[in-house]
Amino acid sequence: MADVGDDERIALLRFVERFALVLREAGMAPMPARVLAYALADDADRYTAGDLARGLGVSPAAISGAVRQLVQVGLLVREREPGTRSDLYVLDDRDLWSRFMTAELASLHRFEEAVAGGLEVLGTERPGGRRLAETRDFMAFLHQELTDALARWPAERDRLAGERDGAPVPR
Amino acid sequence: MADVGDDERIALLRFVERFALVLREAGMAPMPARVLAYALADDADRYTAGDLARGLGVSPAAISGAVRQLVQVGLLVREREPGTRSDLYVLDDRDLWSRFMTAELASLHRFEEAVAGGLEVLGTERPGGRRLAETRDFMAFLHQELTDALARWPAERDRLAGERDGAPVPR
DNA sequence: CACAACCTTCACGAAGTTGTGAACATCTAT
DNA sequence: ATAGATGTTCACAACTTCGTGAAGGTTGTG
CATH class of the missing domain: 1.10.10.10 (Winged helix-like DNA-binding domain superfamily/Winged helix DNA-binding domain)
Structure with missing residues (x-):
């Protein structure tokens, strides 16, 4: 045993x-x-x-x-x-999930590329093209938001760790 | 043709x-x-x-x-x-990507549940448990960040649309 | 009331994926 | 040098999943 x-x-x-x-x-x-x-x-x-x-x-x-x-x-x-x-x-656990999200961001980048390719073919005037344009905008927006959030994570993690060790959860 | x-x-x-x-x-x-x-x-x-x-x-x-x-x-x-x-x-394109992300958030929620289940079994003292706890924290953080970003999107989309129509791209 | 069109469900054939077992290469200790 | 152990690669067999074709149910029309 x-x-x-x-x-x-x-x-x-x-x-x-x-x-x-x-x-x-x-x-x-x-x-x-x-x-x-x-x-x-x-x-x-x-x-x-x-x-x-x-x-x-x-x-x-x-x-x-x-x-x-x-x-x-x-x-x-x-x-x-x-x-x-x-x-x-x-497993580099200190940065594990940042790495994971970085991989996700790469996936998001493939989205953006695929949509951009479609826009070149379809233009932005027709209904389908307009939907694609909005999709591109959303992807770009999300990409930026995720990047920002990722940058905030280390500080947030340290804050949480400090709370646990130093001031045992205010509550 | x-x-x-x-x-x-x-x-x-x-x-x-x-x-x-x-x-x-x-x-x-x-x-x-x-x-x-x-x-x-x-x-x-x-x-x-x-x-x-x-x-x-x-x-x-x-x-x-x-x-x-x-x-x-x-x-x-x-x-x-x-x-x-x-x-x-x-295809409700006005809310399409919000809906899409909402589905993603549900997936993230499953992550959080799975990790929480693991924490109950492993505790937070051992190395594995500590990694799990940090994972849970990250998931919760990401969940919040994405929710916030999603709430900001409609305004951002309207801003982009207004830029295109009203003031033809400052540049 | 019967017909026709449309969509759904079911079972099957096919394609792609997964993990194993065996052979091969690499490296350390005797 | 030889032997032993470890990790990798390759081909195969089992499994899962996908999309088609045919049959069935439902709804509106003549």
């Missing part, structure tokens, strides 16, 4: 599946979603590919592809400790 | 596919994505299911499921003109 009990391990995996499901609904592939959820919720700071495979109970091959994708979008960082023969994957 | 030319029709369908692809990457199913893109970019205000089927060159069966989903999430409104035997589907 593990130090925290097998029940907790099962509960952890249950949560991983649940959270991964939400991530999948948001467009992420199943295995990367599981790996991200697991690395987030389990207690270790760094994971080898083997840790992830054993922890999730899946084949090493599945991990390989998943971490590659996660590293590519910047949600996971690959590290290498000298004198060891395995890569370490680190 | 149609009044706007077949070339434009082809260009329209090409745009529809391109834009639908982006929507799919954002998590939308293929056929609803196509229908939404088509209803947005084509010039009609209202479409019957048959219009959509012929316009997109797909079977009526595919339209049926697609519009049901779109109506369910509020992106399309079903109307019925008295004395006609077909439903009309309307």
